[in-house]
Amino acid sequence: MQDEPGPTELTKAVADFLREDIAPLVSGHNAFKLRVAINMLDLVTRQLTLEAASDAAEERRVQGLLAMQGSLFELNRALADKIANGELDLRTPGLAEHLWQTTMDKLAVDQPTYAAYRRELERSKLQR
Template sequence: MQDQPEPREILATVAAFLRDTVVPESRPRTAFHARVAANAIDLVSRQITLAGTSDAAERARLVQLLGEDLPLAEANEALADRIAEGAVGPATPGLMEHLLATTLAKLAVDQPTYSGYRAALADAPVAKD
């Protein structure tokens, strides 16, 4: 086990420094780049926090859909191939729910404050990863 602070705390501190100190004290171009950097740090922090759980849930859904126990990247490739071949489609039980849950999990990392994501999350008929 590593000592404190945890990686998420370090990332949050760096992002806050960029937003609260660098942005106000910088020229517009530098301030813009500091905001972009702070947002990238926030995204990495969300990946660290959420990826393990969402990847495991995605893989479990793919095992159900494909009937095969493959690593996540290979399972996604197999699903894409089956969709392209027409072997799997919107009528396939669990497919649309899987695609929605996977998309919501990706948006939770990438754009958690996006209004469309928030609305979809509230209306989603699937478990939120």
């Protein structure tokens, strides 16, 4: 185990520094490239924060759907194969929910400000 700060704190600190201290000083194409770099650091920070829990939950769901063990990669390969050959479809209990939750978890990392994602988060909160 490493001492603090960890990778999450480090990537967030660099992104915040670039956003708050450097971005106001840069213009033109360099400002665009800086914004891309900040977005990348923000994405990595979200991955470090969210990915382990969402991957573990996804692995448990797929294990339940397939009644088998394996790495998440192997499980997803088997799931895709079963969907492709018609063994599983949206009528399979739990499959649609799994696909939806997996999509939502991926959007939380990749596109957390995406309007449709935000709407769905609000809708799901209201349903609870």
